[in-house]
Amino acid sequence: MTLSRIESVLTWGLHLLIAVLLILVMWRADHWGMWLLAGAYAVVYLLGFVPRGPFSNHRLIWIGLLCLIWVGLIWDGPEPAYLAFPMFFIIVMHTTPLRSALIIAAITAIAIGSLAMHLGFSIGVVTGPILGAAVAWILGTCFQLLATTLKELVDARTAAIRASKSAGELAERARIAGEIHDTVAQGLSSIQMLLHAAEKRVTDPQALAQIQLARHTTADNLAETRNIIAALQPHPLVGATLPVALARVAANTPMGERMSFAVDGTARQIPDQMEADIVRIAQTLVGNVLRHSRAEHAKMTLTYQPDQVLLDVLDDGIGFAAAEVRRQSSVGLPTAQGRAEKYGGTLTIETAPGVGTGISVCIPHLERTNND
Structure with a gap:
């Protein structure tokens, strides 16, 4: 639950950062084309987080569309280049570490080229996007590894609890089976033996028939009791x-x-x-x-x-x-x-x-x- 909360906070922080950057892009835009592209970027971005949306099972297509619209935005000015930083986290969240590294490297190169075209070449133009990409990739990848490790630990703990519970249930069933065997089954067996002995000494036909009926009934109940004992005991499948x-x-x-x-x-x-x-x-x-x-x-x-x-x-x-x-x-x-x-x-x-x-x-x- 803690990991889910952290992920939720980071996701909402990402939403807020992209919203602020898009407002900045639209505020600095000098023609309607930039507004159109910024709006398209916002719509595509939101569709990526809609449950059962068009991009729920097509994350790479979603990322590709965002990158394509972003390239159109940075062509007209330097401000959209800053959208690359939150995009780095999006890419890390929805792709594998190797694939995200390749995509981020390509976006970083495009961002450097765009900033150099609009602001001129300088050390800051080169190091800024590179440092941002490195930080985003390292943090995002570490978070993914942490989430995977915690999930494995939770699954292992759940499996251990389930195994412990199962072992406890087997032990309790074995105890109950032993109690039934030592009390009910043994008692029925003794009754059957006593009735069998009495049957040999009785000569009255009616009394003999009743004793035989009682003995057969006791034998049937003893058999069913043994079936219950067998069902309660740990079955031979264990191990x-x-x-x-x-x-x-x-x-x-x-x-x-x-x-x-x-x-x-x-x-x-x-x-x-x-x-x-x-x-x-x-x-x-x-x-x-x-x-x-x-x-x-x-x-x-x-x-x-x-x-x-x-x-x-x-x-x-x-x-x-x-x-x-x-x-x-x-x-x-x-x-x-x-x-x-x-x-x-x-x-x-x-x-x-x-x-x-x-x-x-x-x-x-x-x-x-x-x-x-």
Whole structure:
């Protein structure tokens, strides 16, 4: 904000200086042509600072027009030569240091020639424009370098704050996940074990059915609690690429080597949030394999295609009736489907009782070329 204020003060000072010099030129003018050129200079100058004006994206054309009108002014008298000094700052503000140095050198030479033509050649005629050009270029260039450096520092500070906040959020989520695991999840697990033990000792059919219903309900709630814990914990993408993160998901299961992972196609960069959601989907699908499939082997494949990214999870387990699962109040698969649909993707289930399960998640994502 301080830098913006300094720049605003300098800009208004520049406006004031040019206005005073133009009034001086018009006051000393001895014919209407000078007034016309001075007016044209003022109009072109103001158009350069109009938001979304004709010169907003054509700064060099704007500077060229100002220089052309200025050359017409200095042809008739020495006073317009002093406009060169504020023009030096304009050039430095809107061009690169090297380009501004070349343009300023040309304007300085023209100003010296004009002053020598009207006032005669002298040391002051030569040194005045040269010193003014040097001071304007050095000050303007240093201000630009300072502004660039401060912007980089501000961006770095913002990135550091964002990283610190993200790290704090991850730590808090990990803490909450641990609390839920040590209290709710452990409690539900204990209840499930007690109900299982009670189920073996009860002979009354009605009481047995109620205990079995309570045990199944507890098991479902325990599974969903574990899904919540997995979602709260720092995801495997931290410090890793998407293939590496998915390889971690596949490797960190009780199935060990019986859960394999493969990558098909050339890996490429995709948005961070999309990567995170793909990992969450993979965790959900792998969790379902572990809890429900009774599979001996399973495989997860990540496929990169030019227009989409595919995630496939296959197992040789007991399978299930997909229509029946959709009618139940399941959370895992609908959540995974919702994550895919957020990007315009789909989740397809291919299964039947006794034949295993294959789930394919397709998320559109165009491959960028060098021209892109």
